[in-house]
Amino acid sequence: MADGEAGNPVPRRVGDVSPIKHVLYILKENRTYDQVLGDMAQGNGDTSLVLFGERITPNQHALAREFVLLDNFYVDGEVSSDGHNWSMGAYATDFLEKGWPTSYGRRGGAEISSGYRKTGDNKGGYIWDQAKRAGVSYRTYGEFADNGRANIPVLRDHFATGFHSMDMHVFDTLRERQWERDFDSLVAAGALPQLMTMRLSNDHTEGTAAGRPTPFAHVADNDLAVGMLIAHLSKSAVWKETVVFILEDDAQNGPDHVDAHRSTAYLAGGMVKRGFVDHTMYSTSSALRTMELILGMPPMTQFDAAATPMWRCFASSVDGKGFDFRSARVDLGS
Known part of the structure; x- marks a missing residue:
């Protein structure tokens, strides 16, 4: 039995029914806590390490x-290569963990995560395989699906063909509008999946590449897309029975004063x-464990099985108040 409390929408036993019917899991790229939220006085942050504070990320600050x-x-995960497998499968293989440094060091080898090479795939599959086994409907937007094709068999016919995969030349706000069209059509048809995964990747940035938007512009675009998505979802018919998890695949890109x-x-x-600060120690596997319990799926590995579910973040009653997105405060093309 998992940690929890009676009446909480996160069940303690696999198979117990939750009032939450839909989970949207969004993966972003590479940020530490202090880089983004270190300026929030309510949390344990170091303002000297803030790079993308509230001026750049007003929507993520508003969500927090x-x-x-x-x-x-x-x-x-350590980096994006193993981070995506950890984020979708609650572990990464020994082959992947030993292979990514060679690829990252540009000493040979290609990317082997995210379904690009079968030898790098998790033995038991990923969260979509678990959903299929449990009879949970699912769909992915850009995660493990690139350039109009699914990277792994379980996602064939279960991905949005009109959603752009990772490409720094495509705005995340455009991806958000692509998602809106797909989401609205599924809701109208009564066919919204129980589990949806998405990749919103522009907070990765292109560094200071010549002729390209600055890191601040990329992160602001990503932040606006997140805000627009939550605002749109919060005004939909399924808001009261939906939860959104937004995580980074890894935190390799910056410093943090804790870890x-x-x-x-x-x-x-x-x-x-609403308006809650949770200091409980959680991990990627904690988020996966929470989603699994909500959707009635068993854990995938020993890591999510042992992780603390995020039940303290949930209320026993519905608050139907929506969310209003904040406009970007910087030029997204700068």
């Missing part, structure tokens, strides 16, 4: 302020607490 601020959350793995995580939905 209006819903739950998580200042003790840690990613399980190099400490990262941002956000929750939103009709049964997520």
Whole structure:
């Protein structure tokens, strides 16, 4: 039996029914907690390490302020290569963990994560395989699906063909509008999946590449896309029975005064607490365990099985108040 409390929408036993019917899991790229939320006085932050503070990320700050601020959350992956497998499968293979340094060091070898090479795939599959086994409907937007094709068999016919995969030349705000069209059509048809995964990757940035938008512009675009998505979802018919998890795949890109793995995580939905600060230590596997319990799926590995579910972030009653996105405060093309 998992940690929890009676009446909480996160069940303690696999198979117990939750009032939450839909989970949207969004993966972003490479940020530490202090880089983004270190300026929030309610949390354990170091303002000297803030790079993309509230002026750049007003929507993520609003989500942390209006819903739950998580200042003790840690990613399980080291870099994006193993981070995506950890984020979708609660572990990465020994082959992948030993192989990515060669690829990252440009000493040979190609990317082997995210379904690009079968030898790098998790033995038991990923969260979509678990959903299929449990009879849970699912769909992915850009995660493990690139350039109009699924990277792994379980995602064939279960991905949005009109959603752009990772490409720094495509705005995340465009991806958000692509998602809106797909989401609205599924809701209208009564066919919205129980589990949806998405990749919103522009907070990765292109560094200071000549002729390209600055890191601040890329992160601001990503932040606006997140805000627009939550605002649109919050005004839909399914808001009260939906929860959104927003995580980074890893935290490799910057410093943090607590730990190099400490990262941002956000929750939103009709049964997520409002104005709550949670100092509980959570991880990527904690988020996966929470989703699994909500959707009635068993854990995938020993890591999510042992992880603390994020039940403290949820309320026993619905708050139907929506979310209003904040406009970008910087030029997204600068």
